[in-house]
Amino acid sequence: ETRIESAQQHNTASSCCLQALARLGASVTGVDPVRESIVVAKTHAAQDPALKDKLKYLCAAVEDLLPEHSESFDGVVASEVLEHVVQKQAFLDCCGGLLKPGGSLFVTTLSRSSAAYTLAIVAAERLLQIVPTGTHDWNLFITPKELCYMLEEGGLQVQELRGMLYNPASCVWSWVTPTDVNYALQAIKHNLKSTPV
Amino acid sequence: MALRVLPVCRRRVLGQFLPKVKRSVRACSLSAGSAKENDDDGHHGQPAFYDIIVSGGGLVGSAMACALGYEPMLADQRILLLEAGKRKHLDKLPGTYSNRVSALSPGSVTLLDSIGAWEQISTMRFKPFKRMQVWDACSDALITFDKEDFVEDLAFIVENDVVMTALTKQLESIKDQVNVLYKSRVVKYTWPAATPESEELDEWTSESVEQTMEGPDEPCPWVKVELADGKVLQTRLLPTENNVAWQRFLPSGPIAMLPLSEDLSSLVWSTSPHHAEELMDMSEETFVDAINSVFWSDSQRSEFTDTASSAFRSALSLILPTGSSVRQLPPSVASIDPGSRATFPLGLGHATDYVAPRLVLVGDAAHRVHPLAGQGVNLGFGDVAALRDLLSLAIYDGRELGSPQHLHKYETVRQRHNLPTMLAIDILNRLYSTDHTALVLLRSLGLQATNAISPLKEQIIAYASK
Numbered sequence: 001e002t003r004i005e006s007a008q009q010h011n012t013a014s015s016c017c018l019q020a021l022a023r024l025g026a027s028v029t030g031v032d033p034v035r036e037s038i039v040v041a042k043t044h045a046a047q048d049p050a051l052k053d054k055l056k057y058l059c060a061a062v063e064d065l066l067p068e069h070s071e072s073f074d075g076v077v078a079s080e081v082l083e084h085v086v087q088k089q090a091f092l093d094c095c096g097g098l099l100k101p102g103g104s105l106f107v108t109t110l111s112r113s114s115a116a117y118t119l120a121i122v123a124a125e126r127l128l129q130i131v132p133t134g135t136h137d138w139n140l141f142i143t144p145k146e147l148c149y150m151l152e153e154g155g156l157q158v159q160e161l162r163g164m165l166y167n168p169a170s171c172v173w174s175w176v177t178p179t180d181v182n183y184a185l186q187a188i189k190h191n192l193k194s195t196p197v
Numbered sequence: 198m199a200l201r202v203l204p205v206c207r208r209r210v211l212g213q214f215l216p217k218v219k220r221s222v223r224a225c226s227l228s229a230g231s232a233k234e235n236d237d238d239g240h241h242g243q244p245a246f247y248d249i250i251v252s253g254g255g256l257v258g259s260a261m262a263c264a265l266g267y268e269p270m271l272a273d274q275r276i277l278l279l280e281a282g283k284r285k286h287l288d289k290l291p292g293t294y295s296n297r298v299s300a301l302s303p304g305s306v307t308l309l310d311s312i313g314a315w316e317q318i319s320t321m322r323f324k325p326f327k328r329m330q331v332w333d334a335c336s337d338a339l340i341t342f343d344k345e346d347f348v349e350d351l352a353f354i355v356e357n358d359v360v361m362t363a364l365t366k367q368l369e370s371i372k373d374q375v376n377v378l379y380k381s382r383v384v385k386y387t388w389p390a391a392t393p394e395s396e397e398l399d400e401w402t403s404e405s406v407e408q409t410m411e412g413p414d415e416p417c418p419w420v421k422v423e424l425a426d427g428k429v430l431q432t433r434l435l436p437t438e439n440n441v442a443w444q445r446f447l448p449s450g451p452i453a454m455l456p457l458s459e460d461l462s463s464l465v466w467s468t469s470p471h472h473a474e475e476l477m478d479m480s481e482e483t484f485v486d487a488i489n490s491v492f493w494s495d496s497q498r499s500e501f502t503d504t505a506s507s508a509f510r511s512a513l514s515l516i517l518p519t520g521s522s523v524r525q526l527p528p529s530v531a532s533i534d535p536g537s538r539a540t541f542p543l544g545l546g547h548a549t550d551y552v553a554p555r556l557v558l559v560g561d562a563a564h565r566v567h568p569l570a571g572q573g574v575n576l577g578f579g580d581v582a583a584l585r586d587l588l589s590l591a592i593y594d595g596r597e598l599g600s601p602q603h604l605h606k607y608e609t610v611r612q613r614h615n616l617p618t619m620l621a622i623d624i625l626n627r628l629y630s631t632d633h634t635a636l637v638l639l640r641s642l643g644l645q646a647t648n649a650i651s652p653l654k655e656q657i658i659a660y661a662s663k
Contacts, residue, residue, distance in 0.1 A: 020595030048597055 015041040017079065022054040026075075030057045031065065062094045074103045082109040082147070083140050089150050096154045099189045105156055108164070108184040112141035115180040128168055144179050156187035247277040247376075248598055249588075254280025254377065256299070256357060257560030257577035259364040263312045264581050266368070266375040270589040274598070276375045278368070281382040285361040290321055296537045297357040298463045300442070300455060300571035304663040305578040306353060309363070313370075317363035318355060324456045325350035329442040330525055331644075334491070335632050336502045338641035339524060340648040342658055351658070352442070352571065354455045354463065443527045444569070445492055446629035451569045452491055454527065462528075464488065465568055473540050481533055488530045499634060506641045517649045543567055547619060551611060552604040559584060564615050570622050572661065576615050579663060583610050614663065 015030065018041075022028045032038050038059045045051050058065075076095045085091045095105050110116050117138050124130040142150075148158045163179040166172075249271075251262045262278040265271050301309070309315040327350055332339035344351060368377055444453040450467035457463050466476070466488075476484060546565040551558045560577030584607050591603040628640050647653055 019597075022595075023597075024595040 015044055017077070018055060019045060019048065019051060021077075022051050023048075026054070028055045029073075030055070031060055031062060032057070033059065033061045035059050062091060062098070066094055066097055070097055071100050073098050074100055075106065076103070077106045079106070079108045082107060082142060083136055086140065088142060088147075089153065092150050092156075093154045096151075096156050096189055099156075101189055103189050104159070105151070105187045105189070106184070107147065107187070108182065109147070110136065110141045110182055111143050111180055112138065112146075113143065113180045115178075116141055116182075119181050124168075130168060144183055144185065147185065151187045155189060157190050158185055158187045160186040246275070248274040250277045250279065252279050253560075253562070254278050254282070254379070255560070256360055256364070256574055257581060259361065259368060260308065260312070260314070260578060261559055261581045261584065262375050262377070263314065263364055263367050263371070264308065264585040265588065266371040267312045268585055268589050270592045271585075272374070274374075274592075278375060278377045279381045280377065280379050282379065284365060284377075284379050285358070286365045287321075287358055287362045290359075293534055293537070294457050294461060294463070295356040295358045296463065296539055298354050298455060298457065299357055299360065299574045301353045301355055301360075301578075302572075302575045302662045303350070303352070304582075305575045308578050308582045309360075312364075312367055314360070314363040314367050317366050318359055321359045321362065322458070323353050323355040323359065324440075324458060325353045326440050326442045326456050327351055328440065329444065330527070331444045331446070332524075333629070333637070333641055333644065334445055334447045334494075335497045335499070335637040336506050336641040337495075337498065338506055338644040338648075340644050340654070342654060344658065352662075354442075354457055356457075441525065443492070445527075447491055448497070448630060448632045450626075451629065452488070453569070453571075454492075455571075461534075464530075467543065467567065467569065477538055477540060481535065484538070485530050485533060492527050493529075497632060499637070501634060502638050502641055505638055506645060509642050510645055513645060513649045545619070545623060547616070551608040552601075554601070555599040557584060557604060557607065563611070564619060566619050566622050567626050569626060570618075570661070572618055572622065575661075575663075576618065579614060580607075580611050583607055618660075 018028050018030050030038075030041055032041070038057045042057050045055050045057075076098055078091075078095060082088060082091070092105075099105060110120055121136055121138055125133045125135060144161055148161075151158055161179060162184050163176040164182040164184055165174055165176045166182065167174070249265060251258050251265075254262070258278065258280070262276055265274070265276050306315055309318065328341060328343040329351060330339060330341045342351060368375055440456060442453065442455050444451055447468075449469060449472060452464070452466045454462045454464055468476070476487065479487065544565045545567065548558055548563045551563050559580045561573070563580065564576060566573050566576070587603045587607045587610075588598060591598060591600050596603060628636065631637075647657075
């Protein structure tokens with residue numbers, strides 16, 4: 001039985017991802033400090049009876065889970081979260097703390113590059129209005145290199161790194177080589193480290 | 198012979214098909230079976246839940262239920278097939294052939310093979326043909342279709358009863374997973390509400406077997422023969438090797454002979470309802486004469502077009518020396534099987550939307566075409582294969598079965614194939630429905646040119662074989 005935890009902020013789209021994981025057999029816990037997001041996600045999940053015992057939601061921050069759920073998850077998904085977090089190292093360390101040794105952390109986020117500024121802020125927010133203006137703060141974006149460094153500090157080894165691109169015309173995401181705008185990575189916890197308070 | 202419907206009742210309902218379907222569907226309510234409804238109670242108090250319900254157990258509906266049942270990714274899904282009629286099964290092959298046949302493309306055969314139905318059909322009877330000759334009544338232009346060196350079969354003529362028996366047998370072999378309810382006429386569908394707060398959790402795959410889907414003003418089912426204006430019959434030919442299909446375009450509509458066995462063929466004649474009635478009333482001998490006359494007569498040709506097309510043919514042969522086909526003479530009809538004449542109405546229709554929340558239209562529910570290209574059921578089987586693959590992909594991705602993304606992909610993929618096919622068939626139908634000299638000349642030269650360009654013909658065959 002696979003247990004997966006997801007830190008989910010401002011993001012109802014990732015609830016579809018969690019539902020998919022639950023349907024494929026994982027036992028999934030979705031975590032979000034914002035009550036409204038949890039309510040929406042729960043309503044959405046209630047429509048499919050197959051998800052009942054496999055998907056649960058908690059209104060909490062990732063840090064709150066720590067003493068109780070330390071090293072109890074096979075996988076942690078932080079999708080489109082990191083670009084909203086100020087204390088990134090602490091957040092990543094918490095995620096690592098929740099993982100069993102050998103478990104995987106999956107992160108998708110945006111890179112702090114000029115390409116990302118043009119596409120994600122100017123184009124997506126201001127011109128095309130794909131997301132509301134003010135959703136992202138470019139200064140909080142993190143480059144893949146910086147993220148890899150932080151993960152290694154936290155005892156996680158980056159296994160895979162891929163760029164992603166969104167086509168607003170066809171509404172389809174695809175994998176691409178450049179990681180200048182959106183990217184996804186998988187990191188594996190390879191040794192035990194003491195978790196911060 | 199399938200009749201072209203008179204303008205007054207011709208259902209030119211492009212773009213209006215789906216609303217018509219919806220209206221008539223809302224007028225019904227479930228009379229038997231145990232599918233879950235929003236408001237009604239089920240058969241035994243607690244409504245039963247099925248992951249997928251296929252409405253309509255005709256050729257395409259049964260193939261759909263079978264394909265879903267045999268798909269490994271969908272092994273956990275509970276599937277129900279609702280059929281208004283009774284179980285269609287030939288306990289043994291009748292001595293005479295049925296007058297309802299289909300020309301199955303290699304693509305359709307692949308689908309049937311994947312569900313084990315083709316093996317069943319092979320133990321019964323079917324007739325492959327390797328070549329098709331199509332020519333004009335108003336000129337001597339012709340086109341022939343065949344695969345290189347006659348090695349592969351172009352298509353397969355199978356009686357619909359034989360296909361149904363095969364599908365019924367295959368359904369019975371997976372009855373743990375696919376439940377079939379015969380004599381279950383759907384009388385009401387209740388669709389889920391548009392908002393996500395819907396209670397409705399079953400999946401409807403709706404396929405037209407016309408008893409359930411069409412309102413009182415619609416023409417009658419394909420399967421029942423005693424309804425209105427089309428015609429199908431069988432002929433006994435002079436003995437030759439019967440591996441060619443023949444079709445001649447007359448201004449009143451095409452007439453086609455499709456091989457069933459060495460000396461027997463199925464005839465499909467499209468014409469006006471008035472002419473169809475005359476043909477039905479004729480004695481059998483007069484009818485046979487009428488058939489032979491339209492296949493052989495050159496009375497509608499004009500000298501002008503003949504001269505023009507033979508000049509064109511000579512010009513073509515200078516550029517493309519292998520560009521012309523040997524003209525084979527069609528067989529003569531010796532007699533017809535008594536009592537085998539029947540008619541059914543024709544229509545053209547296409548639904549603008551194939552999908553809605555938790556609903557998919559498959560086969561004739563989504564599109565109806567003129568039989569002149571033998572594509573009707575093949576388009577339906579193509580829909581079945583595409584939907585099965587997309588539902589399987591949805592499960593693989595962890596999505597819900599009714600996931601709009603995957604349903605829309607089905608709609609896109611199938612509309613991209615079906616619409617051009619329907620358009621081409623309709624254009625051909627209109628183009629050949631006239632004997633105006635200018636149009637006859639245009640289409641004759643066009644036909645000859647197409648016949649001469651082998652890569653183009655190969656593309657056409659490949660497209661129609663899907």
